[in-house]
Amino acid sequence: MLSTAKLQPHLSDHPYLIGIVGLSIGLLVLQIVQYLRNPLRHIPGPWLARISRLPLFVQSFTGTRVGWIIEQHKHYGPVIRIAPNKVCVASSEGVKAIYSNKAIKSSAYEGFKYHDVKMCIGLRDVKSAHTRRKGLLPAFSHQNLMEMEPVIRFHLERFLKWLEKFDHTREYVDCFKWFRYLTFDVVADIAFGQQIGMLVQEDDNFIRHVEYRNKRNGLAGPFPFIIPLLKILNPETARNWINADDEIAKYAIRARDGWSRAEKDHRPRVDILARLEEAAVKNPKEALSPEEIIAEMMEILNAGSDTTANTAMFASYELATRPDVQQKLYDELLEAFPDDSEPLTFAKLSQLPFLDGACREALRIHAPIPSYLERLAPEGGLSIEGTFIPEGTIVGMQAYTNHRDPSVYPDPFRFWPERWFNPSAEMKLNFLPFSAGPRSCIGLNLGNMQLRIHLGHIFRMYEAVCAPQTTPEAMSHVEFFTIRPKNGKCDLYFRKRK
Numbered sequence: 001m002l003s004t005a006k007l008q009p010h011l012s013d014h015p016y017l018i019g020i021v022g023l024s025i026g027l028l029v030l031q032i033v034q035y036l037r038n039p040l041r042h043i044p045g046p047w048l049a050r051i052s053r054l055p056l057f058v059q060s061f062t063g064t065r066v067g068w069i070i071e072q073h074k075h076y077g078p079v080i081r082i083a084p085n086k087v088c089v090a091s092s093e094g095v096k097a098i099y100s101n102k103a104i105k106s107s108a109y110e111g112f113k114y115h116d117v118k119m120c121i122g123l124r125d126v127k128s129a130h131t132r133r134k135g136l137l138p139a140f141s142h143q144n145l146m147e148m149e150p151v152i153r154f155h156l157e158r159f160l161k162w163l164e165k166f167d168h169t170r171e172y173v174d175c176f177k178w179f180r181y182l183t184f185d186v187v188a189d190i191a192f193g194q195q196i197g198m199l200v201q202e203d204d205n206f207i208r209h210v211e212y213r214n215k216r217n218g219l220a221g222p223f224p225f226i227i228p229l230l231k232i233l234n235p236e237t238a239r240n241w242i243n244a245d246d247e248i249a250k251y252a253i254r255a256r257d258g259w260s261r262a263e264k265d266h267r268p269r270v271d272i273l274a275r276l277e278e279a280a281v282k283n284p285k286e287a288l289s290p291e292e293i294i295a296e297m298m299e300i301l302n303a304g305s306d307t308t309a310n311t312a313m314f315a316s317y318e319l320a321t322r323p324d325v326q327q328k329l330y331d332e333l334l335e336a337f338p339d340d341s342e343p344l345t346f347a348k349l350s351q352l353p354f355l356d357g358a359c360r361e362a363l364r365i366h367a368p369i370p371s372y373l374e375r376l377a378p379e380g381g382l383s384i385e386g387t388f389i390p391e392g393t394i395v396g397m398q399a400y401t402n403h404r405d406p407s408v409y410p411d412p413f414r415f416w417p418e419r420w421f422n423p424s425a426e427m428k429l430n431f432l433p434f435s436a437g438p439r440s441c442i443g444l445n446l447g448n449m450q451l452r453i454h455l456g457h458i459f460r461m462y463e464a465v466c467a468p469q470t471t472p473e474a475m476s477h478v479e480f481f482t483i484r485p486k487n488g489k490c491d492l493y494f495r496k497r498k
């Protein structure tokens with residue numbers, strides 16, 4: 001006869017269950033203790049984000065972080081918590097306080113390296129970044145930039161030939177693709193004097209590696225667990241992300257070998273690599289090492305191309321959707337360059353207020369790096385908008401938010417170049433497309449110069465019209481550190497002016 005006692009379920013028969021329940025209770029208690037002891041508990045934010053990084057992770061992974069952060073500011077105010085250990089600020093007070101010369105970058109920047117050699121952007125502490133920037137900055141001097149103008153013009157001529165061809169065949173131009181071809185060709189030539197010829201071969205292999213790398217750095221920086229997870233869930237993507245550096249480095253290594261040969265032939269060079277190599281010979285103590293030069297070449301290719309391309313694309317899109325604004329730009333260009341055989345020099349283009357305003361409006365409304373740039377609160381902490389942010393807290397701002405503050409930029413969604421004719425101090429302070437402070441963009445002048453040369457030439461010669469499929473929805477942003485249009489394209493028609 002069966003004993004009934006044996007049929008009674010007993011907890012001691014399920015040690016695993018006891019373990020799981022115990023562990024869950026332990027984790028919950030730990031979470032509650034952490035929550036209560038968190039020095040940031042006085043800073044508001046969505047409850048789940050205050051106890052877990054999950055909401056920020058989901059938003060980052062789906063490219064929707066920027067809009068989500070804006071929504072949280074609307075609910076919780078100018079200083080909010082977007083993760084248990086991360087604070088985001090939406091206030092002009094934050095600009096100088098957060099991006100000061102005391103600010104150290106957070107560990108999210110660890111991934112910006114090639115093998116073990118950090119790129120400038122990945123150097124977290126102020127001192128080593130300062131030394132590296134000192135080595136790099138001479139290559140971006142005004143005189144050097146002026147010598148690069150013919151290089152920019154050379155590739156732009158190729159781009160303009162394509163516009164002419166598309167005009168003849170009445171085809172739309174996908175500006176997302178073609179501006180990238182243009183700026184990658186320009187930046188590769190400027191960076192290391194090499195023609196990668198995307199405008200010739202229409203080859204986006206290289207761009208794909210840059211995209212993999214951007215995604216990896218944007219996501220795996222703040223969420224390092226993502227690569228091991230991808231290796232299990234999507235090994236091909238994991239492989240692409242991991243191999244991207246080596247693929248990009250091939251170009252830089254080849255260029256550096258090429259430089260050594262060119263130097264032997266005494267051929268003149270105006271590119272950044274040549275300047276860095278010359279500095280290494282003149283002043284070996286302060287110069288970058290060969291490995292650092294390779295890492296910087298990779299960084300410049302990456303940081304300088306996508307950003308400039310997207311700004312030129314969004315500027316063209318805004319102008320195409322606003323014929324009255326485009327007409328004003330054309331009138332200005334026509335007055336400055338009445339004879340279409342006259343070269344459109346940067347010296348003259350840089351003096352045109354409407355063109356300048358159009359470039360700034362594109363950078364304001366469509367900042368290519370719009371979101372949370374992480375720093376650590378310095379010794380003694382920060383006090384912003386009456387909220388104390390303790391020392392060591394990860395804190396940052398979104399250019400996107402400040403750029404849409406109606407008290408600084410009235411009618412903030414309007415593409416309105418004239419607003420920059422006489423900008424207020426507040427407008428200048430809150431204009432953050434290149435970030436702010438000692439770690440702001442090193443290529444600012446080069447980016448600005450390219451935008452004015454590209455857009456000046458294109459809009460002097462062509463009238464841009466939107467394709468029906470290029471809707472505001474299709475052009476809304478997705479963000480993985482840099483932005484791109486939601487539909488991954490921007491079809492415009494360019495009609496040659498008579």
Ligand code: HEM
Binds near residue numbers: 311367
């Ligand atoms: C429209 C064009 C550009 C925009 C909007 C832009 C934007 C930015 C921003 C927002 C940062 C700060 C990133 C951070 O703190 O995480 C940055 C850094 C940087 N950018 Fe640019 N950039 C542009 C063009 C360029 C160009 C043309 C180059 C070089 C050829 C360049 C090279 C760099 C480098 C090396 C850094 C790192 C500086 C540091 O960490 O100290 N950028 N850029």
